[in-house]
Amino acid sequence: PVAETQSHPSAPGIVQNNLFKIMEHLVKKICLLLVLAGMTTGALAQDGIVRGKVVDKATGEALMFANVIVLQTDPPLGTETDLDGQFELSLPAGTYDLQASYIGFPDQVLTGIVVVAGETTVVDFFMESQVQELNVVEVAAERVDRSEVALIALRKKAPGITDNLSAQEMARFGSANAAESMKRVTGASVQDGRYIVVRGLGDRYSSAQLNGMPLPSNDPYRNSTQLDLIPANLLDNLITSKTFTPDMPGNFTGGNVNLNTRSFPEEATFQAGVSLGYNTQSTLRNDFLTHQGGKWDWLGYDDGTRQLPEIFQDPEVVRQLTPSLYIRARSKEATAALLDQTSRALSSQMAPTTMTSLPDHSFNFSLGNQYKLFGNPLGVLAGASYKRSFRGYNDGVLAYEELTDPNSEELNTFYDLTEARGLDNPQLGAMAGLAYKFGGSQKISYIALYNHDAEKLSQTMSGAYPGIVSGGGVFESRALLFRARSLMTHQLAGEHVLGQSGIRLDWGLSTVQSSQDEPDFRQFANTYKVQPTGDTTYFISPAEYDLPYHFFRSL
Template identity: 50%
Template sequence: MGDGKIGDPPGFFPPRTNPHHMKKASFPFMILLLSMAYGLDVWAQEGVIRGRMLDAATGEPLMFANILVVGTNPPLGTETDMDGSYELRLPPGTYDLRASYVGYQDQLITEIRLEAGGVEVLDIALKDAGVQLEEVVIAAERFDHTEVALLTLQKKALTVQDGISAREINRYGASNVAESMKRVTGASIVDGRFIFIRGLGDRYSNAQLNGLTLPSTDPYRNSVHLDLIPADFLDNVIAAKTFTPDQPGNFAGGNVNIATQNFPERFTFKASIGLSYNTQSSFRDDFLSYEGGSTDWLGFDDGSRAIPSLLTDPAVLSELTSSIHLRARSDENLADLLNRSIKSLSPQLAPTTSRSFMDHGASISLGNQFLLGSNPLGLLVGFNFNKSYNFYDGGSFQNWELPGPGAEALNQDRDLVLQHANENPEVGGFFNLSYKIAGTHKLSYTALYNHNADKAATELSGPFPLILSGGELESRALLFKERGLFSQQVRGEHLLHPESGIKFEWGASHVRSEQEEPNLRFFANSRTVNSDGSSSCVIDQSEFPLPFYYWRDLQDEQWLAKADLSIPFLQTKSKANKLKFGVQYSDKQRTFRESRFQIQNRSNDAQDYGCDAQAYFGDANRGIVGYDETRNRYLFGLYVTNEFIPKNNYDGSEKISAAYGMVTYDIGRLRFVGGARLERTELLAQSLDTSRAVGRIQQTDLLPSLNLIYPLTDKMNLRLSASRTVARPNMREIAPFESFEFIGDFKLWGNEHLRQTRIRNFDFRWETFPKPGELLALSAYYKGFENPIVIAFIPEAANPQIRFENVNRATVYGLELELRKNLAFLLPQLKKFKLAANFSLIRSDVDMPATEAAATRELNPEKGTSRPLFGQSEFLLNTALNYQNPERGIDALLTLNVFGERLAINSFVDPDVFEQPRPELDFTFSKRLNERFSLKFRAKNLLNSDTQTTMEYRDVQYSILQYRRGRSFGLSFSYEI
């Protein structure tokens, strides 16, 4: 059994569900603002020149630098603001500009052509004057700085970090943050949504939106569902791999900051639409599905899956016990209640088939920057919709077990055929409003909404050991899972003292995340083929659970506020010298509810299951099926009982208070970045069964950090880092109740005695930036864990059970290599080709829990008493070959992504289960047809490698789960202003 679900066939054993419906969010006010943004530009008669002025060496903005229009009388000009940004509004014409700043070489930019209503974006990089004070003259040209700016940011960062720019995300064809992060050095994505950095995921990685922490939408994980955040609205995504005190202290792998777009450079409008054909999922007539609601196509339940109102009445629920069919035989009111309760539930418990379509999607976004009064106002708004289909049949799901100590081979425990289909619709919206006041103050509001759903149907069939009659298992699950994220942020930056550069920054956010699973249905039976070729089907509670319905709902609400004060000092020695102080407080409240109703057949009046699900669960066999006039009592077919368990529902809270101080100080060429963060954790989880113990953590941690940066040259750095961080259990893990896991029907227990994990981090990095947009970097790291949290088996339990436990220690260490290089150094004819590659080699080791280690030494000594961390790949490889020909509007990209073997399920005594490498080869070709229209072709998963998990025993591989995803070929069309 494992602390993840990578190898689980969807819905094989019952997940849980509950009765609330996802709240929808909308942005009606955006339409008015869009009209304003567009209208102000349409009627403008002047043109606009805007951009930023930067230090050419550091990429830092130059505040209050001068921009003058040459040859005007009286002189026209402006100065940059706190972000180094400037704006000039001028009549149509051709202009020369002079940029100047104290201590830097002046720069003259010539032949800037400006049209009425047009916008020209001009970023200016000034060089330090040194001993040379003459003016530099250049001709105006459009400068694509996105990727270069990201590498410049990486070069001058105080931490070891890697990232991906918006332009790269678009080039890769990624639709969300999860797909984007697969391309980042040392990062991998598990289950399509959870990020692992340097082999560390879940509690060891943190995610932020514009510097403000995001909560998880999964009751079993700390990780944020990164597939919930669309890529259309991003500026960049950066993973900080070393800790500084101004970051949250609860990470070891990486702190991922997702930066959304802010001030658009000019009026922008983009609309796109696309279709994609999958060789395995598109246009199938046998696509598994079931009858849902009218808004399933959008990913929202329309209410048809809600718990029937009758089954929310406490008085009714108290009557729906296992004996109701006996008590209701002679009680008209109870008989009527029994009849209405079972018939209020959907009779469909087995999937049907329908015809699937192609994957498809559309997006639209607008933005502009204009003056409100005399100050710039930036506006961005966007919407997106995507829907995908996934299908595989003939998949294999097997299990193997060790028959005894010293066995020569494993025995097969089950051999099932898997068929699975999933529809995944997604809708999202983004809104950003930013306003600058007097060049020294900036206010921003950002709203991000995303909602997606999985409408899935699964069938499993084959030999199963719990069927004592020797028949085969037939298992079905119908699932609808909605996930939603609605984040609102307000942020401010204030230059309190322009002369000294003292800056105050603050931010506050409210995030609501939800996950609900309404009306999950599970139904299993055994099937025996008779000698005459007919089949006999039996539903036997002693062999597997009776058919049931689940409703499950998770609601998280988080409020967060932070403030930072930066105070430059000794600026005559170095402009980098700075003191920084800050505070942060977050309060997350969680409610988790589940309801379960089980179908019973304990009356001789009900039909036996005759291999026809539609007839067995039809109204003729449910509730009242007749009346015995002789004995004056009702005859009942199937009926439903309330299986609500109070202990399996809980409320929780997580309150984190933090304060920090840090200093950046240059000692000659050596940059020292050091300080400490004080974090107070108050974590609480309490079951609705008040007789249960309360899970609680109250702890204060001092987290020191040291980063040393030594520039060997202007283009080359050495970095050293040491720090201490923590990892916290989530509320589910400290809530002392049991729930069903998805494989093998294990009971999973929380543990109110869990402790936080303390982590020691050491990093080394050498990096060089030969030319703009190029990079070569080598990193090494080591991490030591005290009290890491794992899932452990409970050997003394009568039936297989697992729980969360702390073990003594774990270690992770590894190497990373990254290269970004233009290939012109090989041949001048290759100047339009770029190669990007990164490779990570990772090793980890975590102790087994003591009871499991003792049993393993006795029954399977070949296994050892430690294992890798869950989800940690032993290597990661990303390569990308890019061809860009701007003159012809062509951009082509070939990418290869491979992860090494990684732990999927940790078993008790039996060999552990590992997910095997699955190379992914993708190709993207974009062609700009003219100034407005472009076409993009994308081929995904060209190798169509198996998704496979295996056990290994005595050098023999035993397959557990195996299926293929199919190849996809897509075409999208976009219009852009």
């Protein structure tokens, strides 16, 4: 109790004394700062400000980063103009001479600039260019069209309406091929990841060129070239023309896409890249749909596993393979043997299996250099790329409903199916080129371009299909597809300037071999019903859908 009465009464006094000391200390600090501020203001008041602008007298354009110096100071005191061509100097009162200098203009000196303490003096420099005739100097260089700046200049000079994409821009957006790059073009869209549509017109109204020469389609049902075959890392630029000019083909209405391959280097270059991708829906899934294939499927090539068996290449055997063969086989032993032999020659797998999908991955490299051949420059360029991606899902829904009766309150279901699919997509591309310059104004170049793309698709569907399946039941369908597409291009071109006339002659020869191979596309459909007894009955209804089949196509 005694200790408590001694401690509590003294606490307020101690706090009050501490507050007084803190306030006294703060007041002293503030007074000191005010005195210093007054001294600084007095010192600054002794200086004056010189402010102005440096402009081009002929155009009125501000000259940024021009140098402005005071000639009377040692060492010289100066500054440079900002983005608006303006400058500012703080100088003691007096009279000065100022000098402005800028590349391409002679120096300009303004004398007798009076600076008054505490005031601002405005001084502007109007720079005049000076023409001086020199000996002719000719500089020759290859135009670089890989950058955005170069393509903007190219677009300004174009006689028609164009949209351009540079290699620099395609790399920044991570475009893997020319089709993905086309998504960046105003007014253009890409169907099925490969076919171009310009200004809303179908693919039949669009055309494609490679280095100014026609590029055909390898799809018999489409006029538009499948641009996903061409890797973006092998391109210099992509130019989409939406109006006609005399140097273009006359078979397009929507747009013409010109793909220009990489130009030849002026010095040794080497580039390489590796990438990995992860998709939450299809990467590292142990239920990813697939089917058995060959040992080269990962590269996009079939090793012969899916090729048409030799027995089906016999015209006599093919003649007997009619839809009624299985009926005739019931009564004829030779026909039954033929049916057994041809059936066993085909793959027995008609439904997908599962695997663990890998992460998406890609590799690419390019190299080039310039050498001397007979005293003239020879440019060499080569590059290759490989990419493999996995896409799939297990919970897709395919449904189609229509209103058959205007008075009905419900839609009529044509089909309502659950879909699962897995797509393994390897892509391979390579390019090699030579260019030889001679005579100062002549150039001959050769380019070989190869692209290969494969799709390994495995798919299942199940559900209600009242549009074709009668009597109820659950419809099931399975599909196994391997489609390989290839494009091989050879181009020989020349650029010539004829004598002193300045007339330019460009010519080109091109051959393109396009192919599409679909070996052993398989589809198996059936229906099943659960009986009241709990048993499940499986059956095939040929009158409502196709019998299981193998389909081979090569174009």
